[in-house]
Amino acid sequence: MDLLNVSNLTVSVVRQAHSAAIVDSLSFDLQQGQCLGIVGESGSGKSTAAMAIMGLLDSKSLNVSGKVIFDGTDLARLSPKEFRQLQGTEIAMIFQDPMSSLNPVLRIGDQIIECVQAHRRRNKKEAREKAVDVLTQVGMPDPEGMLERYPHQLSGGQRQRVMIAMAIVFEPRLLIADEPTTALDLTIQAQILELLKTLSRDLNMALILITHDLGVVSQMCDEVIVLYSGRDVERGPAEEVLEHPSHPYTVGLLGAHPSLDADDSRLTPIPGAPPSIWHRPSGCAFRDRCKHAKPQCAERIPSLFSTEREHHKVACLLNGDVSMERAIA
Amino acid sequence: MNRVALEVENLSVEFPSPGARGLFQPPATFRALSDISLSVATGEVLGLIGESGSGKTTLGKAIVGLVQTSQGQIQVDGTALDIQKDRDRHELARRVQMVFQDPFSSLHPRKTVGHTLAEPFRIQKTAGRNDQTTKVNALLERVGLSPTHAARYPQHFSGGQRQRIAIARAIANQPSVLVADEPVSALDVSVQAQILNLLDDLKSQENMAMLFISHDLSVVRHLCQRIAVMYLGRIVEIGPAKELAANPAHPYTAALMSAVPRVKARNKARSKPIVLQGDVPSHAAIPSGCPFHTRCWLYEKKGCPARCRTEVPSLDKVDSARQSACFYSTEVESPDNGA
Missing domain, CATH: 3.40.50.300 (P-loop containing nucleotide triphosphate hydrolases)
Known part of the structure; x- marks a missing residue:
């Protein structure tokens, strides 16, 4: 089918x-x-x-x-x-401009955690672990540290990796x-x-x-x-x-x-x-x-x-x- | 060989670096361009490629006099012009012109196209009030538009037509040097080709030297006789377009060439592209030694030689026409014939 x-x-x-x-x-x-x-x-x-x-x-x-x-x-x-x-x-989607698809005032970690919790009942700790998982999966260097960063601190390629990570959660x-x-x-x-x-x-x-x-x-x-x-x-x-x-x-x-x-x-x-x-x-x-x-x-x-x-x-x-x-x- | 129209010698540009500093401290600076030397002859197109932050646009702007240089010299037609002096700046504007990337922001929205195109003649006093219209009409025809377009405003034109207008404005006074900064990047593929063909025609008809800045390698390879590859404010390789594309002598050039997504040639298996790790480092933290060694695949393959980390490779001759800034330039394999 x-x-x-x-x-x-x-x-x-x-x-x-x-x-x-x-x-x-x-x-x-x-x-x-x-x-x-x-x-x-x-x-x-x-x-x-x-x-x-x-x-x-x-x-x-x-x-x-x-x-x-x-x-x-x-x-x-x-x-x-x-x-x-x-x-x-x-079904998930990623867009051309990763800067305008990410919330500039929220940390990367919070944005991925929000995405996890929007669909599944998970506590903060589980959601955080999931976030680290997906960031590792998309080949992000230092996934733990990345959670604390803001979108403007990332390069264009890294931002697109974050978007992909959120899409494949x-x-x-x-x-x-x-x-x-x-x-x-x-x-x-x-x-x-x-x-x-x-x-x-x-x-x-x-x-x-x-x-x-x-x-x-x-x-x-x-x-x-x-x-x-x-x-x-x-x-x-x-x-x-x-x-x-x-x-x-x-x-x-x-x-x-x-x-x-x-x-x-x-x-x-x-x-x-x-x-x-x-x-x-x-x-x-x-x-x-x-x-x-x-x-x-x-x-x-x-x-x-x-x-x-x-x-x-x-x-x-x-x-x-x-x-x-x-x-x- | 034709006459050299543009000569850049040991050019460096420094910008104040962003970030906190004490009230009485001098601003810290970072080098956007270091030690750039190149020359372009009349009738020649030199392509300038590199990723964002490589300094290609800064170099273009420095040549047009839009950024202050901190060291080195730029000569146009054999004379060095000082943009601090009003008279020299006026002269520079006549001899060196620029076409910008975005034709939607580089034309005055409230002036008719005719007005915009007459401006170079008014400023340089190269046409009297009476023959301005004739000259503007001739200009419009030369770039493939019609004289009836002179009365319209930029908003009435498509992206490709606007870029034609921007080119017309730049060539109005027959400059010696034309700097084209990503002139086709904002255009759709079907329209890009029209503008590329126009530039190709102009370069031979107008007998000017052109510096063509782009991130699109196939476009550069198509239009330019020679290519300079930039990385973090330096030229890492420069040479004839054909050889540089087919047989790169710098690992960065090889990686760029192999990263271009191509339509597969028939019955031809392609080798796996070289995928560089990580991002371009920031100007605030340029790696020691060869600035490219942190992402270099050849450096890894050679077992991380210490020389790459400690010594800055200079731009040395590989053969008669080509220079490369790599200690191991002879060991760079071309992406297609490579293992």
Whole structure:
């Protein structure tokens, strides 16, 4: 059975009787221990999708529809209290900026202890022991002493380790990591990615990794979903998608970033900028930046269909042409 | 070889260190940059890489005259300019310009783009009132915008367009040196490439020397002819981009190169990245000897030689074009061919 089953997840915002989708009918499955990468640029809806799964969106200002089934339970049917029990124990999340996710005036120890006690009845001493345990598990130097420190006394990498420690207190079965290394230096990023990999293996924890970096996806993920303007435009096994990208946007993303190993060929940028959710072109949202666009692209939103390879799906009317052109080039 | 446009010699910058001190005590200082020497020729792009706190931005600012240097000399087109003197500062602003990381805070929100771009001409008196508009329009076209954009305000532009405007402002008076401090870090990948291509074009057309500061190694490797790697305020390795990336001569460079998450090349198994332990030490407690030895994988592999803890390695020649500050630079294996 799938650990997580998301179907037709749509998040839309309503302004003056107009509605626009931030995330548009996103569906995917995730198995135990698997790592899924969600890739996209700013405004593609990748963080919003994660927040929706976590149940962290404000339902007053946003319309959330679709089904999220976690381990056989439909999350929408849970009472707020039951949902809260699940958040942080079975499903946990870490964010991009660890400084703004930690309380600046509380010691690290108190914050982890609070997290332990929020879900389980433990006395202070037990909770403290648990805190030391998890800090050791995330490879923090001097875990005992760390309990007495304040967030500002820690480096960025250490703060992110604290966030991860708090997330794995109850050995969740799903961890959602929203750009966990974007704010960190390269050598620290390597440390944190390795830590996430080890933890996911040791705890048999599924991981949803939200990132804009295709290199990170290649290194970490089994599956990948490419989001553009709220819709998944391409998905499949990570290696497969990165080696044989079939959507012009994915091809564009790969061509736009210089590679460390390649020679000084000129970059091929994608012209223009991603559209705002209020000004999406009709039909395929990517068509006015796409060099392959044909008149029929404006007529309807392309749905996902399989390429010649199994499990590799792409939402482009011209799929065949694009891959052909790539093969020639 | 082209003419040397920027020459930095033995430059050091000190900042007062934060923290308590007695009322009558002189402020304690720490060294943000120590003993930096480098030169950039016209038409050349020198990439400056390093992690946060390595001093790469401070070096950029020192060259533009935005921070006070405590030792050493900066020469632009063969002349040393003293930013304490008004006339020299004016001259420096004409010859050296900077593009900042965040195009959302580096443009005046209440001035039209046309006004912002005319300012360099007004200040340097390089265009009269009449030909200002023509010059501004030409400038806009050169960076890939249209003259109709001159009447708009920065808020009407996307991040990539704003960065184009910031670049236009910097090149208005044909500076000899352009310092670009993380100019594409705030932009999305698809837009980054547009700006990188623009900078690539400008460097040859404008015949200026460029110092490109970035933490993104693949971007630096792509755009720059030479790269300088900084760690804790020092240059630890400097040399031609291609060789430095393929065959590092400093263990820190090797670790940086191997830490870049790459899209896997087809049918090519990659060796395990070198993961450095711990964080960059703070400037207040720079380790003795080689500042990198506390995190160095080669130091451990060699059984912790005492020399690394006691002696500061100088930046020595590895081959004709390359210098590295490591006692064991010949024993650094490149991340990909390594064991």
